[in-house]
Amino acid sequence: MNYIPHTETETREMLKIIGASSVDELFKHIPASLKPKSFDIPEGRSEFEVVEYLKSLSRKNAVGLTGFVGAGFYDHYIPQAVDALAGRSEFYTAYTPYQPECSQGWLQAIYEYQSVICELTGLDVSNASLYDGGTALYEAAMMAVRLTGRKKIIVDSGVSLIYRTMLYTYTSNLSIEFVETPVAHGQSCREDIYKCLDEKTAAVIVQNPNFFGAVDDFSDICEKVHSKGALAIASVYPVSLGMLKSPQEMGFDIATGEGQSLGIPLSFGGPYLGFIAVKKEHMRQMPGRIVGATVDQDNRRGFVLTLQAREQHIRRERATSNICSNEALCALRALIYATLLGKRGFQELAELNYQKAEFAKSTLEKIKGVKVMRSSPTFNEFTVCLPMNSDELVSKMINKGFACGFPLGRFYKGMDNYLLVAVTEKRTKEEILNFAKSLEESLCS
């Protein structure tokens, strides 16, 4: 298939009008050093060959493992209705809802998604969604820089290393100073945060539960942060909000997070879902699309994209962000998921996750040599200290049919024997008991 729409005759005609003898001549002002020497692309293959090749790649995956891995991305049950509804062509093939007169369905769905995010976080305004948890956190950091006119950001090291790396990568060409503060006994070190906190600080960023699974009440930190005129930003796990204190209750200005756990399947590379919610006073600095509700001239309820003067197509280089899209289908899935569960269901889901993780904790700590870290309360994920290298244990457990957790040594120095274990509502009592048994065997062998 040829993706170039011009015929040779058309190309020649255009070149003649421009006054160039060839396409190469047209682009001759591009220095040779900037031109690719070779694209190094192999010859084309047939559909059949490509399918076979991809199948052979997929066979390299360990499939059918019972999952106890979380680390920011969780194995929750997705009701069939999510696929059925989100797969409807009215949604699945729809284009950007810039024209409200022919996009009311989509706009209403996004408006309701925003309402769900506001309900969960307790904050006033949500946007139409962002790419993922990491980009959402970056956008929050940049909001704080714009709102305060300051350039120093304190990041708690309990924030996922993936997110921290994304923050540093995105801002590598900006003069923003990041200071990382340590985690001790699972919790953010107040003293270290307060020592770094000053009148140059734009924001303090924390995560709840943090990467080690520890739950914290950050109300005290938010208060101190505000006393210095800085903003408090939290990256949160949405399912945990079914039972934990909300970011609004703790006093956060901005809450962000990864929305994958809301009806989006685990996959390598996404697409996932970033969410961001802020206090009303900060909404003019929000990135991305926002859908608002209004009434038409006959007083009928309707929905439109609103506050667009923040955005790139109007504000150009002074836009709040270069985000000019959203993760609409994933946001729709999150909306359908949350709506199916309802308020009670969401609370029960959170409770179930918590209880199962507590059961797993008490089961695992009966194993000789295994120590469950209990210095902080947790939600559905916790840290375990092992008598062996956790990366090695992970390999052994794959052979026994378990994805047993995330080896913390990969992200944190000196934690080679620590394993991060997540237990969602999907894990049965039997699976947890079998998991403990296999873990015990792996430690002995």
Next chain:
Amino acid sequence: MLIPDNLFYTKDHEWAKIEGNNATIGITDFAQSALGDITFIDLPKAGAAVAQFKFCATVESVKAASDIYAPLSGKVIKANAELNAKPEMVNRSAYDQGWLAVIEIADLSEKSKLMIAPQYKEYVQGLAK
């Protein structure tokens, strides 16, 4: 079209009222009328340094979001916080209640780069043609 005699004007339709070392700044009647209903104003922050003819605020109307440029260089002493709740005051009273900010003038000689009322009037009439 209101063009008060006692003010100085820019080509971008900002005005400055110079009183001693301070200047009150805003947008002209022509500007507010061209923008239409104003919905939000991102005011300069007190303490911020502004430079002549450089970006200092944003005015959003139902038609557009427009950058506002400072008529003179200096330091912002205060901004008109009442506009946060009532941005439409700029439409109603561009030269009086609709002022945007007061700046402490850094260099009074910059005044020579601004237009006086008759010049601005001629300039606006030229634009209309």
